[in-house]
Amino acid sequence: VSDPARIAEAVARNSYGKLLAFIAARTGDVAGAEDALSEAFAAALADWPASGVPDNPPAWLLTVARRKLIDAARRKQISHHAGSHLGLLAEELAADSPPDVPPPDVPDERLALMFVCAHRAIDPAVRAPLMLQTVLGLDAATIASAFLTAPATMGQRLVRAKARIKVAAIPFHLPERADLPERLEAVLDAIYAAFTAGWTDPGGTEIRWRDLAQEAIWLGTLIVSLLPDEPEALGLLALMLYAESRRAARRSADGDYVPLDEQAIAAWDADLIRQAEALLLRASAMGSVGRFQMEAAVQSAHVVRRQTGRSDWAAIVRLYDVLASLTDSPVVAINRAVAVAETTGAAAGLAMLDGLSDDPRLSNYQPYWAARAGLLARIDSRDEAKAAYRRAIGLEPDPAVRRFLAVRLAALP
Amino acid sequence: MQYLLLIYRDEAKLASMSEAVTAEATAAYMAYAQAMSQAGALVGGNRLRPTSAGTTVRTTGGKTQVLDGPYAETKEQLGGYFLIEAPDLDAALSWAERCPGAAYGAIEVRPIWAM
Numbered sequence: 039v040s041d042p043a044r045i046a047e048a049v050a051r052n053s054y055g056k057l058l059a060f061i062a063a064r065t066g067d068v069a070g071a072e073d074a075l076s077e078a079f080a081a082a083l084a085d086w087p088a089s090g091v092p093d094n095p096p097a098w099l100l101t102v103a104r105r106k107l108i109d110a111a112r113r114k115q116i117s118h119h120a121g122s123h124l125g126l127l128a129e130e131l132a133a134d135s136p137p138d139v140p141p142p143d144v145p146d147e148r149l150a151l152m153f154v155c156a157h158r159a160i161d162p163a164v165r166a167p168l169m170l171q172t173v174l175g176l177d178a179a180t181i182a183s184a185f186l187t188a189p190a191t192m193g194q195r196l197v198r199a200k201a202r203i204k205v206a207a208i209p210f211h212l213p214e215r216a217d218l219p220e221r222l223e224a225v226l227d228a229i230y231a232a233f234t235a236g237w238t239d240p241g242g243t244e245i246r247w248r249d250l251a252q253e254a255i256w257l258g259t260l261i262v263s264l265l266p267d268e269p270e271a272l273g274l275l276a277l278m279l280y281a282e283s284r285r286a287a288r289r290s291a292d293g294d295y296v297p298l299d300e301q302a303i304a305a306w307d308a309d310l311i312r313q314a315e316a317l318l319l320r321a322s323a324m325g326s327v328g329r330f331q332m333e334a335a336v337q338s339a340h341v342v343r344r345q346t347g348r349s350d351w352a353a354i355v356r357l358y359d360v361l362a363s364l365t366d367s368p369v370v371a372i373n374r375a376v377a378v379a380e381t382t383g384a385a386a387g388l389a390m391l392d393g394l395s396d397d398p399r400l401s402n403y404q405p406y407w408a409a410r411a412g413l414l415a416r417i418d419s420r421d422e423a424k425a426a427y428r429r430a431i432g433l434e435p436d437p438a439v440r441r442f443l444a445v446r447l448a449a450l451p
Numbered sequence: 452m453q454y455l456l457l458i459y460r461d462e463a464k465l466a467s468m469s470e471a472v473t474a475e476a477t478a479a480y481m482a483y484a485q486a487m488s489q490a491g492a493l494v495g496g497n498r499l500r501p502t503s504a505g506t507t508v509r510t511t512g513g514k515t516q517v518l519d520g521p522y523a524e525t526k527e528q529l530g531g532y533f534l535i536e537a538p539d540l541d542a543a544l545s546w547a548e549r550c551p552g553a554a555y556g557a558i559e560v561r562p563i564w565a566m
């Protein structure tokens with residue numbers, strides 16, 4: 039309790055999204071809420087060391103942020119002569135609760151904020167960044183590096199999206215029951231996009247990027263706590279936890295890439311796996327199949343290796359059959375071919391990959407060429423296998439994976 | 452909030468539609484406008500004559516240039532509009548979805564800049 043700066047930081051971490059959602063849901067203006075909140079945090083850093091940390095720091099911050107909003111609205115009203123809209127909003131905010139009486143507990147409206155971020159009128163590519171910035175308070179530079187975008191470009195996209203929320207009046211309310219599955223899918227997709235941006239970090243060593251996977255898991259946990267009866271939300275969280283459980287096993291002590299089937303089981307995080315299995319079980323009891331549950335189930339079939347020594351490839355093939363019927367994702371099709379190679383033989387898997395060769399999305403997709411190379415090597419088509427490995431190496435951004443593929447290539451006679 | 456629903460569709464295709472199809476589309480528009488009116492959402496709206504009847508005026512350095520034809524040549528052309536009152540974008544989008552024109556072309560939803 040001694041260091042106000044650290045307390046402010048802790049409050050920021052735990053209640054930033056809640057405070058932002060509360061304010062933005064009342065004004066419809068995310069950017070304005072961000073500004074007011076950042077002024078409030080600055081005021082806390084100036085005020086708390088002198089006057090002591092208040093009993094209820096989030097309520098204190100909210101009170102200050104509201105005053106800043108009202109001031110900003112008044113300033114705007116005077117300078118524009120018009121602005122009755124903002125003035126009304128400010129009065130509404132003030133009437134909602136007088137500035138000097140902080141609400142005992144800030145109502146949690148982060149779910150509505152997440153639906154706004156993943157609204158169909160928001161560009162799908164900016165949904166995950168927007169969610170990371172508004173719900174978690176991450177800065178644009180961190181988000182930009184995870185999404186391999188220049189910070190200025192990312193900042194601009196976020197600003198544009200926030201302006202759109204305000205000007206086009208994207209509403210802060212939960213979707214109607216009938217629209218919920220479709221709207222929720224967009225929210226879950228955005229969370230998963232944040233997770234994969236944190237997960238496929240070249241080198242697996244960038245601390246900042248790793249944190250993004252953690253942040254996505256945090257968002258997944260939040261959505262499960264807010265919508266506990268949505269099987270796909272449970273499925274997504276399970277999927278992320280399965281992947282996270284193998285983080286330490288993905289690299290050798292020397293930093294080399296280790297493929298799933300060669301990972302040391304002892305390096306998997308048993309506790310995370312247990313949590314993931316429990317979530318998946320809960321989801322499957324709800325009797326509604328979806329993409330994330332299926333993908334989590336595939337992970338579960340891999341984890342079976344802990345008991346039997348081998349992934350349950352027959353189950354994996356069946357799951358990918360279902361997934362292939364749910365999406366036309368080329369990634370699913372590749373994984374399905376790889377699973378078929380395990381149950382039926384390399385030639386059968388290769389035949390399925392051949393069937394995909396017309397898909398233009400695959401010509402520059404590393405996993406397609408790596409999968410091809412592996413299966414070609416198994417049926418002794420060495421020259422073709424070598425060519426496919428070379429193509430995969432040329433397409434792979436991660437040096438550790440490149441090294442791994444090069445070792446496989448060199449091992450071919 | 453007010454939103455303008457701008458209705459875009461292919462004029463050439465529209466011109467080649469049979470009388471029966473045209474009558475059906477007209478009836479659909481009437482019903483749609485009536486539904487919006489009954490919901491208290493309709494502020495105004497009109498169908499526009501084809502772009503061939505349009506004239507584009509531009510004044511550069513005090514000199515007026517008048518061109519016969521539309522402002523821009525596009526694959527689909529602005530053919531009409533509705534001005535509606537809606538509490539938020541979701542409500543506006545749900546009206547846009549139900550506009551008969553959404554099935555033939557596209558509806559652009561633009562918030563009105565309140566003065």
